[in-house]
Amino acid sequence: QVQLAESGGGSVQAGGSLRLSCAVSRYSVSVDCMGWFRQAPGKEREWVANFARSNSYYAASVKGRFTISQDNAQNRINLQMDSLKPEDTAMYYCAASSRRSGSCVAQTTYNYWGQGTQVTVSS
Helix, strand or coil: CEEEEEECCEEEECCCCEEEEEEEEECCCCCCEEEEEEECCCCCCEEEEEEECCEEEECCCCECCEEEEEECCCCEEEEEECCCCHHHCEEEEEEEECCCCCCCCCHHHCCEECCCEEEEEEC
């Protein structure tokens, strides 16, 4: 089993920064993809960034502004978000996949999800 718990959301003005953190509890489970997704009101959940085989990948809308990182000592996956825009407003979810198949940008690949943390960016 894998348990995920996000923290670090909040409200910020456009141009500001937030750092999201995902605490990962993993019990004898090998994880292939670790990622962040987001869902804005009235929209479908979308991929933001992920780790796979020590490489990081980003959606075009956040590349250059967001940075995904992992802290193996504390079992955390972090998402540093800089130069935030109002369109970044969404519920952000941490996710993990142990399926060893499927694309890491597809939410259907992931079988473990956190509860989400809200990010609100005002103009």
